[in-house]
Structure formats: structure tokens, C-alpha cells
Amino acid sequence: MKILVTVKRVPDPEQKIKLKDDRIDLSAANWQLNQFDEYAVEAALRLTEDARNPATRLGEVTVVSLGPAEVQQQLRAALAMGADKAVRVDSRDEDLDADIVARTVEKLVRRDSPDLVLMGKLAADNEGNEVGQRLAGYLGWPQATFASIIEVVEGGKALLVGREVDAGVEMKKVRLPAVVTVDLRIVAPQAIKNGRTPPDHAYPEGPRYASLKGIMAAKKKPIEELTLAQLAIQPTLRVRTVSVRLPPPRKAGIKVSSVQELVDKLHNEAKVI
Template sequence: MKILVTVKRVPDPEQKVKFKGTSVDVSAANWVINAFDEYAIEAALRLNENAATGEKLGETIALSIGPKDVSQQLRSALAMGADRAILVGGADEELDSFAVARIVKAVVEREKPDLLLMGKLATDGEASQVPQLCAALLDWPQATFAAQITANAEGLEVKREVDTGIEVKQVKLPAVVSVDLRIISPTAVVNGKTPATHAYQEGPRYASLKGIMAAKKKEIKEISLADLGVKAAPVTKLVSAEPPAGRKAGVKVKDVAELVSKLKNEAKVL
């Protein structure tokens, strides 16, 4: 099947967040692919291959929106195995969830994929809005927070973990699916071609040397917002950002009696 996967770059979550005035300072950020998008790429590659024979079953296209530097993250997606990539030029500060969803919709209308596969959220903003907005704008069925995907004759069966257990959804294609962490467990994606006994390694695949070399020859098509006929026109405005207050030092108690007394009288939990 033809799968469009969205790839957002985010500041490395391992790095300490820096603030400049009332905004987050990303000038020295080390940019990486949003982890959930990396899981989505892995899920797309698993859907589109027979892991036993290496046969390819469809096309996987990576899409990102942002400044030209984002091509580095797209190159990583290509090195993992995506077939080609699209980079829509845009300024980070103009890209709120609604703008991104409208841009993705415009690309979907051009590419006509069978599946729009996305991470459930981006680890920078943690908004978790774009997949749902895309489904609404496209008027496509959606299955969010997918922990397992099984391709079948009617489309996709998606299992999602909810508080009360596992919810199973059947969606017709084309559809929007957003993936959760567990989609990268060894047998979470079933496409009917890869033998049922095949277990992938846990996690998104590493880029092999051959993959990195092959990625050099793959296309990253750059499109402008004007080409797509979309204006970013963000509807949300970042007012300010500040770090959470630091933790205060705890209180040392002399003995158990004092602890019990404090729990009873101050914390009132006993």
C-alpha cells in the first residue's frame, strides 16, 4: 500500500531545555526525529515489506514541514528504508497544529496515499492534535494510539490500549492511524505477507550502511506552501514559556512519631 508518514523534527529530549526570556531557546538544539514519528516510519516499513524475502509491497513516503535543515531528519527516514521524501518549506513559529494539519491534507490530496501514518504526538509540544485534525479535515476514518496494526481484506484492524483494556477498531482505507510506543514491539505489525513467526527486533530499525548510501540517491522533493496553495495562518499564539518551579528541599523528621503526626495533621492523609 502507499503510505505517507509524517516526520517532525524536535529538540533532542536528552538535552536540557533552555529558555530565553519567555520562550524556549532552540538556537543550540540538537534536532532529532520525534520518537513517535520514528515508530510510525518503522510501522510503515513493516507494513510494506515481506521481512522474510525482502520483497517490497508498497511505497513509503516521508513528509516533513519546516526549514531546509529538516532534510537531515528526512535523510534519516530514507536511510531507514523510506522510498522518497517530501519537504514542505515553512517557518517553525508559524506551524501550529491546525496549520500543520491543513498542510498535510494538501499533500495527501496530491499524493493520494492509502494510509496516513503518524506518531501519536510530538515530544516537544505534546499536543497530540494533528492526526485527529487531519482525519477531520480529510473526512477519513481514524484509529489513534495504535499499539498493533493488522492488515486485512477490509483495511486495517487496529488495537489500542485504553484504561479498561484493549480496544479493537477496524478502519477502511484510506485512513489516518497514529501510533503509540508499543507499535515497535517485535510482532505488533502484521501485514499478511511477512510470516507470522517472524519477530522484529524491538524498536525502530537502525540505518544500515547500505541504507545510508542508498538514501543519498533517493529524492527529497521540496515544495513551498504557495505551491500547495496553503497559508500557514496559525490560530494559536505562544504567549510565554517558562521552566517548572524547582523542587523544594524536603523536611527531615526526628522519628516515626513526628512523621505520623505530620502525615495526620499537616498532610492530612491519615
């Protein structure tokens, strides 16, 4: 199975957000691989290996990212986990929106013809949750979003995808090729059944760590560098950021001396009752 996985670098979500000139100041950002994308890489690796003998690959995983040269670091991290090759499309974050990203990935998919596109369900920076849906639309492919279970069925021609919904787990079957976006529980020990790894095999919880061997091997794996122009992408933004503001700080509370006063203030000052 040939899988294309999209990955994005995001600023460390635990860092405090600073604003400068009505924009988020990212000059001191600690960039890291978007967590859901890391899960997608892990899912792709589990789909393309026999866990009893993970050194032998049963498929090919290509990781793709749009971004400046520094994104190589996140691509290398995915290669160190075990992905086979990478593509970086040179661009600046401020020149991208979900539509440009979806159209760019579409071009790569049409060029490379993967059997499956795996993506994180959203990126932790603006939590957009758009690119997968747009990409499936452009490609005219079936899509399954928020996957927490993936099972290869019909001899590799389709996937059974479990999605966590309010009432339980909804199972959908999608024919390949397809676009699947993954949720947190896709990295549970037995979330993925690829037909080769024994069904009772339990992976450790979470995405795998890059091993020392993986890091050394990643150095020799190819990263293809492309530009938006080479892919004939019109970089016209459909979404523009006008300004960014922090939510207003909460005012200090006050003490009231009686229930009467509380009700009075809620009614007359806060006007909530």
C-alpha cells in the same frame, strides 16, 4: 499499499531545557527524529515489505516533514531506514501550529492519494497529540489513534487496529483510506501483520537501524521541496505562545522533631490536612 508518514524533528528530550526571552532557547538544540514518528516509519516499512525478502518493496512509503532546510537530515534518516521518497514543506517551527500542519498534510494527501497516513501519536517536544485527529477530520477519513497492533484485512481494503486501553487491547476495524497514529508497542516483534510476511515472523524489537547500504541509497532518493504558498496554505496561527516558564524550583525540606510537630505544620502551614 501507498503510505504517507509524517515526521517531525524535535530537540533531544534528554537535553536540559534553557529559557531565553520567555522562550525555549533552541540555539544549541540537538535535533533528532521524533521517536514516535520513527516508529511510524518502521510500521510503514513493515507494512510494505515481505520480511523474507525485504529488498523487494510491496508498496511505497513517502515521508513528509514541515520545517527548515536542516530537516532534510531527518528526512534522509527516514530514507536511509528504507522509505522511498520524501517531501519537505519549507517553514519555520515558530510559524506552525497543529492546525496549519494538519491542513498542509491534508493538501498533500489530496494531491498524492495514499491508502494510509501513518503518524506518531505525538511529538516529544510539546506532546500535542492533535495533528492526526485534525487531519482525519479535514479529510473525512476514519481514524485509529495510539495503534499498537495493525493487521491488514479484507484483502487490503481495511485495517484491524489494536489500541492499548486501561482494560486491555481494544480492536477497531477501519476501512482504507484512513489515518492511524502509532504508539510505542507498534515496533514489537509481531505487532504488524501485512498478509505477505509470514504471521509467525518476529522482527527485532524496535525501529530498524539505518544500514550503510541504506544511507548510500538514501542519497539517490528524491526529496521534493515545497512551500506553504505552493500548497495554498493560509499560515494564520490559531495558537500563540505567550511565554514559557520553568516550574518553580522546589524549596528545601525541613526536619521535624515529633509527629505532633509534623501534624501541626501540615495543618497550619501547608494547610493540607
